[in-house]
Amino acid sequence: MAQNDGQISPVTAVLGAYLSQYDHASEITEDVILKTTEQIESEIQDMVEPKEGEVATLMLEAGYQVIYRDGRHGWALRYRRK
Helix, strand or coil, X not given: CCEECCEECHHHHHHHHHHCXXXXXXXCCCCEEEECHXXXXXXHCCCCXXXXXXXXXXXXXXXXXXXXXXXXXXXXXXXXXX
């Protein structure tokens, strides 16, 4: 994820912690969750206020894919198995 002057940005740190509960998904299966950028921003906004496009950029950099299902696009996430 993005860094500046060797320091991890607060948005990067919070999003990284948020994403630690998920694995990447590259295909549609029953256990795939689709979340929009707006949904993810809403879920982390108690910790940071990302700039427009920042979460989407970080998601792409982290290797997450956008999938289209049921008439909408979303980031493909799968809960990490313990």
